[in-house]
Amino acid sequence: MTSLTRRGLIGAGLAGGALLGASRAGGHAASHAHATAHGGHANFRGGVAVDHVANGFDPHEIVRDFDWGVTSRTASGRVIRSWELFAVDKEIEVMPGVSFAAWTYNGRIPGPTLRCREGELLRIRFANGSAHPHTIHFHGIHPATMDGVPGQGAGIIEPGGATVYEFEALPAGLHLYHCHVRPLAEHIAKGLYGAFIVDPADGREDADELVMVMNGFDTNFDRANEVYAANTIGFAYMDRPIEVSLGSLVRVYLVNVLEYDLINSFHLHGNLFDWYPTGTSSRSSEFTDTVMLCQGQRGVLEWRFAHPGKYMFHAHQSEFTELGWQGFFAVT
């Protein structure tokens, strides 16, 4: 700002103006002309978009992408479910025209949504292809040696190293996984996280299932996020809404991994949803339209749209909303 203070002109002008009643000062609104681009919603600059192909993942695919891994059976007939995860450093376009030096699982943010059934034996082979040491720390019930933290079991996996995390799928619910190497905030904020869903043994009701990992990116390293999103790319579901059917059950697996901000939230327009915290109970804890989550907190949302049309969903922290974390459901 070219704040001109020629011998304190400002003060003199104001004082003089007040003294002689000649001040132009006034608190009137200068403008009621609201931006009409993007239908009046906040958004990135028009005419440019994130190159999902170059990124190697698309939030419109991630939202319905569940990775069931590969199964085999033990001699006793128990299901063994396996995944191959690898850490890799990758430049990600986190908003149009802005490149971010990310650390990823399998080249995408969030990492694959791992899905299994309660009681299965899980085997996750982790290879570290990043230039930095990493681990995978799963939420859920497992032995300490499988916790994916330094000094326990395989501990830190150095670049080029590998390990296998093996544990039982317990308990049924919605969990998450993330790197647990110090500095924690950096390893998480750079993109090393994903959703981990354990279906109840008797399954859940058929539904249109969606996964949303709420995250953000600190592109200028000031330990505050410049952009917020569900599934990495801000405004992605504004520009192209998530299509759902009128009257059919919608189920959202919602995980908050947002670093640097204390909380995050999810708010649905025009409807209320059943809220199943951590997805561990079959009983809804609340019928609401807004839930608040701290980092690592997650839950399952279920509802049926009552009317056709476009309905917004977004963080109910307006700042996060207008910095990218908002979208539309298109109900037909």
Added chain:
Amino acid sequence: MARLLRSDLTLAVVPLLLIAGFLLLGAPGLGERRGPPAEELVVERTALSPGEIALTVRNDGPDAVSVAQVQVNDAFAEFSGASGPIGRLGSAVLRVQHPWVEGEAYEVALVTGSGGTVLHEIPVAVSTPPADVGFFGLMALLGVYVGVIPVALGMLWLPWLRRVPPSWIRALMALTVGLLAFLAVDAVLEGIEVAGEGSQAFGGSALVFIGAAVAFLLLTGVSSWLGRGTALLVAIGIGLHNLGEGLAIGAAYSAGALALGAFLVVGFALHNTTEGLAIVAPLARERVSAWRLGLLGVVAGGPAVVGAWIGAAAYNASAAAFLFGFGAGAIIQVIAALVPTLRDETGRTLHPAAVTGILSGMGLMFATGLLVSA
């Protein structure tokens, strides 16, 4: 003879050719620069119109910078301009759509291609006046009020000056030196302050001193060419100073940082009236036509009008810093030209009357300067 010249020329360019060769070889041994690109953007000008914040940005750093996104008060905003990278020293106008409200504060963050942010504060949002005839008329009126009229008023002391004894004239010339010394210091400080706000790639506060040197040398050359005419020299010096003063007023007004109270104008008028005295003091023993007096007044006061126009319409901190320095250099030259007139019959320059006069001049400027600073 011609052959000799050619060989001379060859010898002259040998060092340059060696440097060019070094460049062509790609500076062997040094390799690529380390680290990420250095992105330095400076906002040179802010213009607010209903629903829009227009920022003129300049790339101050060594690398091209692309403005990928813009945030206003922590919300992404639609904008146009700078669709490609801005090269070194290049500039671009970003037109950001935002329903800003008068009197409120805004923080605009320019998100660069590497994810860095350049923050720009708008402490108080005020509509930028449109640059139409009425606006330029207002700026001209302002320039006349703070520049032309006060100088003309000061020149009305001439009849009185003609009646006082020579020792009084010397004291008055000393007073003038004091006035001008104050202005020179003031202009340098002002220029350095202004230089700090703008692009540093053009030299920053060094521009003030470069401007001062240029003005000093130019005016020295002009005065030795003119041979005489101390009054004109003083008028030119003061005129250049008033150019900077007008510039500051015009820029402050267009930025909404200046309310045009009568108090402010009266303050400036009193302050600048002393400048008129400085012009006519050397004329106390000369016959001058009213026409020439008028011309001197215009030379000294008129630039305030031009300055106000430039400041309001095309303010640029680097140019302003240079002009402030230019004004200071001009004044220093004028002081150098006036000092011999202080000499008394015994040849002393800093005799008690002169010292009193210089200090009084500085004191007078300081006191009247208080009228324009709250």
